[in-house]
Amino acid sequence: MNSFINESIKCSVNQCRHHANSKNFCSLDCISVGTHEANPKMDQCTDCLSFEVK
Template sequence: MTKSNDSIRCSVHDCKHNCAEKNCCSLDTIQVRAHNANPKSSASVDCCSFDCK
């Protein structure tokens, strides 16, 4: 079983770091990037730690 980090919630099951059984990330930390200088919603940011399965 992969370790899960309950502090990082994630529902992207196509990412190899996702722990599907708990909807958490297995990484200790993640990198988040904004699409522009003044993001107003979650649609304006990406998880740069995403790795496709």
């Protein structure tokens, strides 16, 4: 269970290993954001590259 809550990084992905569990925040100090598109134009084209499955 992640006891650290980084209130600067909001996250609602409960399936992520870094989710803060008790609140919708991340437990990492920082995250990496990337894209899976050659020319992203919408938020759906971006990804949290720090995601790890629980």
